[in-house]
Amino acid sequence: MIDTCNSSLNYSVSIQLIEVNQNESLTEFSCSSSKATCSRYVASNCENSKLARMVAPLEPTKNYFIFVSVDENNIGTVNVTFKTVCPFGCGEHGFCNNNGICICEDGYVDNGGCSLCGNGKIDDGEECDLSAQEDKYCAETCKCYFGFTPITINGITKCSPSTCNNGVIDQNEECDGGKGCDHCLCQEGYVKYEKAREYCLSTKCGNGKLDEEEECDNGDGCYECECQEGWYSYNSKNCRDKSYGLAAADFIGRILIPYWIFLILIGCVSGIVHWKVTSKIKNELKEMEGALPFFETTIIPFNKENSQFIDVKSSNPYFTIDPPSIDFQEERVEVGEVYSYTFTITNNWKEVLHYTFHAGEYLKYDITFKPVTGSLRQYQSVDIQAMVCLKCTTVINERVPVTIRFGQLNSILKNIKKENPEMLDQLSQNSSHVSENSQQQGEPRRSFSSLSNISNKSGGSDKNSSHEQSQQSSKSSKKHHTERIRKFHLYLPLQAESTLSTKLDYEEIHLHHPPIGSGTFGIVYRAEWRGVDVAVKVMKTDLFDLNDLLPNFLQEVELLEKIRCPFIINFIGSVTSSDTLALVTEFCPLGSLRKYIKTNSMSIELKLRFCHDIASGMDYLHQNDIIHHDLKTDNILVYSKNPFDPVVCKVTDFGTSRSFIESLGKTGIQNIGTPMYMAPELNTGEQDMTLKSDVFSFAICCTEIWLGRDPYDPEKFPDSESILKFVGSGKRIELPQDCLIKTIIEQSWKHNPKDRPQFDEILHLIDGIVKQMKLNVSPSQSQSNIQNSFDKRNSVVFINPEQSKSNSSHNSFNDQEIVL
Structure with a gap:
């Protein structure tokens, strides 16, 4: 670089570089000479001044003559600075700018010339790269030091001794594959043992505290946080010179024998108490044997008569269910596959708790529990495994009934009335609201084939019906308060969404009336399924026996699932229920x-x-x-x-x-x-x-x-x-x-x-x-x-x-x- 930008004057300056072969002798130095070449010319290119700066490559076989001139009729001193810039010409992947700085291509960095070394990643031809990761034995040239080679361990490549990761401590290795060891070097927070091992010694050793995996720390008989030969660890920073056998014999003779005598006395007393408690529990179970459904079946019917509703989302001091719902919303479940969900029920009350989870087989899903029923003493918990299988492409937002009984339920109700009397009133209102405004598990649902036959003939009967329901609800409420409450019941929310399949949920299909076609076996409707127009062929289950139609229907579904042809109508899915058979295909308007x-x-x-x-x-x-x-x-x-x-x-x-x-x-x-x-x-x-x-x-x-x-x-x-x-x-x-x-x-x-x-x-x-x-x-x-x-x-x-x-x-x- 030839630089006049640091001159004090501010005149127009130009620089001219003339190139001549080394074997030429000139008496006249001019660009017009046949033996000279005007290599480069610049003028007034410095920032914020009229001075000049030139960056030019010089060939080793040439002589160069530099002419600096002031282009005005003035006298002054021009400071000319010469320095070498952009060594090696910045390489093949960059160029030297007017300021003498290498400008590299994308992905290359100036490292004594534009190269891939130092670009933050290990490229082809590089053994390592300090800009990508810390590596003790990696040189600035992106090559490993002599005697070291790149080795990949657990997906990470670093320069390591060539024998690293063979499970043997070799020369230049501090460790090999053990704890605290990274590519045969001890990591930060660890040091090598005096005699190198596969693992490293924690730097916590020597702090005078007994840390994890240490037998001792800086105490008697302790070296490198291990008890030496003839010394024994006993959960202290010091080691002792007696084995556990000798120490145990001494302990038994002076302390344990008197203690055993004391334990025998305590055991006798505890045995008497245990016998009394066991007898009481057996008597309680015998009294309730006729009322509780303690039989080993998968599905136990749900009956909420003489039962007090409890909202599972509200806290109570008697029992807890954690989490208070069965939620598969984090992942979509496959249709036909069984998924399990585990939650915990805990008895917080002093009486024995008897629980029953009411499983069921429904149109959209099956649910079972393991265990279905059981008993818990105070502060005892049990993990319940709910197993759910979705039968069609659907979104489930249901409630699973659970029955809770206590050995002395009346004492709990008295305690509630005494300490929190408004709780029973609130729970009673919630129970009435749930029973009248929600559909009970397992209740038959109307399919769209039967919905299509509903007419507006109800007329004014709704008022009478509502009045009758109000009277019945009033009578039921009075009867509920007069009868003795024998159990609690709650509803455990069940939420799940399935993946797409050809088995569809009939509740997601919305038929448009009137039908667009009819045949021997079914009626065709235009419908909407998940925002898409579809055609639905509903089989005439009212004219034909469902059992007669089902085999051919299932055969058709199996056939349609296999067919993929642009000239055959696209099959979307089917609906199969106790009273409905339907095929869903693309709609051709x-x-x-x-x-x-x-x-x-x-x-x-x-x-x-x-x-x-x-x-x-x-x-x-x-x-x-x-x-x-x-x-x-x-x-x-x-x-x-x-x-x-x-x-x-x-x-x-x-x-x-x-x-x-x-x-x-x-x-x-x-x-x-x-x-x-x-x-x-x-x-x-x-x-x-x-x-x-x-x-x-x-x-x-x-x-x-x-x-x-x-x-x-x-x-x-x-x-x-x-x-x-x-x-x-x-x-x-x-x-x-x-x-x-x-x-x-x-x-x-x-x-x-x-x-x-x-x-x-x-x-x-x-x-x-x-x-x-x-x-x-x-x-x-x-x-x-x-x-x-x-x-x-x-x-x-x-x-x-x-x-x-x-x-x-x-x-x-x-x-x-x-x-x-």
């Missing part, structure tokens, strides 16, 4: 395809997409050996009316029928389906339902989509019987010539099921139609190509394996970037 066809016009592109997505969903079902049994446009939900969206419709309502493996060839279920869509072999009874029966139903759906109306004219086909007869005779309705999928429909409704194509073939043909539309192929030529494909199918293998695999992914429309 555009409704069924049948309704959409009747109320909307459709472009050719949208018609093709509807057929494609139905075939994609059905192909997924058939690939998993699932028969729909009732494929129709009522069971197709419209997801989007834009033919270029990834999904435009979804298949639904297939699970109430059975799934089976096609290799078996048939099922035991017949006559399931809608007549207009039913394959002829099902109506005639010639064959049970197979995968090819769904293909026939698909053909009718495609016909309905393309025509934009019901396929069968009601004037020609006034009832279902006429349709079944027409189809059973081998006849089919006439399709328009401009129908792009005419050949696919005709092949799919073939009379012989074996002649019908599979859905992966149908998908392949629909994709072919789309390609031909892009190539502007005429509809007649397109149908001819499709017919040729079917002809080849009957003689050779039709589907290319790679094409079949591509079709099975159900994304052919998106993969081909169709522009129709």
